[in-house]
Amino acid sequence: MADEDTDRSPAKTPRGKGRLGPVLVVGVLMAVEGVGVFLLAKAISSNPVPALAGGVGETGLETGESGAQEFAEVELAECRPINMMSGKLISFDVRVSVLVSSADYERAEQLVKDKRARLEDSVNTVIRGAELRHFSEPTLDTVRRSLKHEFDRIFGDDELVKEVLIPHFLQSEPGV
Secondary structure, eight states, rough: HHHHHTTTOTTTTHHHHHHHHHHHHHHHHHHHHHEEEEEHHHSSSSSOOOOSSGGGGGGOOOOOSSSOOOOOOOOOEOOOOOEEETOOEEEEEEEEEEEGGGGGGHHHOOOOOOOOHHHHHHHHHHHHOOOOGGGGTTTHHHHHHHHHHHHHHHHHHHTTTEEEEEEEHHHHEOOO
């Protein structure tokens, strides 16, 4: 009896050899599968499309061949509207400018001087009437479109304003 117990002792039975084979086979199969998927994806995919430069080029407004800009910025308004559309009071500190063609710069400057109160009122009205989700957009596209529509109406020219710029936009709740 004592001899039977010693024959079954853990030292005499090879434990790891029986499990090592299947683990190696599975590991090799996974490595081969990974290489196969990589090569297949590489063969199927096409070359990347070159991206446009950021900034003004994204909206289709590009610089001229000489490298000088064909557009100029005109500052329209700096104001502090309050929005209560969400049920809570949120104050904003906003500065709005527009991008106009260089040829229209002088005319735009004069129109801004003549219509400053209407422009500031339209900025205040758009901000006060916008929903809270519009301020969560990373580029404020809805607010920009609304402002462009208002500016086109005030200036009486749909082609004068090329793009609305909002270089300064801070929002805060009272007590913050």
